[in-house]
Amino acid sequence: AFKLDRLEKGKKIVLTRNQNWWGNNVAHNKDDYKYERITYKFIKDKEVSLENLKKGNLDFLGMDIETYIKKTKGDIWGKSVFKKEVKNKTPKGYSFIGWNQRHPILKSKNVRKALFHLVNREMMIEKFEYGKSVLARGPVYPSSYFYNPNLPLYKFNPKKSLEILKKEGWSDSDGDNILDKVIDGKKRKFEITIMEPVKDKERYLTIFKEDAKKAGVIINIKIIEWNSFVKLLEERKFEGVRLAWSGVIDWEPKQIWHSSSAKSGSNFVGLNVPELDQLIDKARLIHNREERRKVLWRIQELIADDFPYVWLSYSPETYYGYSTRLSMPKDTYNYSIGTSRWTIK
Secondary structure: OEEEEEEEOOOEEEEEEOOOOHHHHOHHHOOOOOOOEEEEEOOOOHHHHHHHHHOOOOOEEEEOHHHHHHOOOOOOEOOOEEEEEEEOOOOOOEEEEEEOOOOOOOOOHHHHHHHHOOOOHHHHHHHHOOOOOEEOOOOOOOOOOOOOOOOOOOOOOHHHHHHHHHHOOOEOOOOOOOOEEEEOOEEEEOEEEEEEOOHHHHHHHHHHHHHHHHOOOEEEEEEOOHHHHHHHHHOOOOOEEEEEEOOOOOOOOHHHHOHHHOOOOOOOOOOOOHHHHHHHHHHOOOOOHHHHHHHHHHHHHHHHHHOOEEEOEEOOEEEEEEEOOEEOOOOOOOOOOOHHHOEEO
């Protein structure tokens, strides 16, 4: 519907209406794409982007929960700038802590399970997401047609974690309050470093770090600039990583979860389960949506049972702000907030 008019790297992209777009003559598009020009601005700082919205330099701004709750107060809201909190079936992404299964400590599924029980996700949601997010069970968001609601919901349980680790042979043999174990003939302390590309998200890992320390597990947090972060991820030179995936309507797990993606794809944690590979390949050939869902449910069970990630949370709602210039027929639709149908007053 639009074509590129101008690109200013790192600043903005300008699109103009494509008069020759084939969809202009399609009936169900008659209420869409009424803009002659769209400008996307790149603003790294959340505070600055919000100020631009309030000053009228932006017409639309997607928000995270914290910005919506804490930063959108005052007389200006509801008069010269507006905000909305809506719920729909938009594919929801999830944040996670991923474990490199090539690591001597993290190659044990039971160790990864024990670490899951040391992450106080409930506290993270309450403190940083104002109780509005929900605990994630696995790799598919809850409102998806393919979501398996029967996956176990693992909760913060340090006692359970220590029970698992004890069975795996971890103990504090030298009285330094740090668990240790002999692995491949060498005594190792239970110490893991997690890479974090977003400084603002460090606070989530800090809660984990403090709780893990009480259990005798040392968690180090390493903030890494994005380009370096991606390079280390691609080279598989990491122990743990805090990251997030966006959601998709038609879930297709091969890119992230198939062993063929472990060397150079998005399966950077190195998950390798033969039955899982077979089912992923099988699901790709099933055209009937209901039949494919049955296979995808089993795929989710196998992924969750391997504990490749600590799934953190989903946000069921969508938050956004907009200017007085915009007019919208509805606050939201089934799978989007309907920006294509908004118009300029």
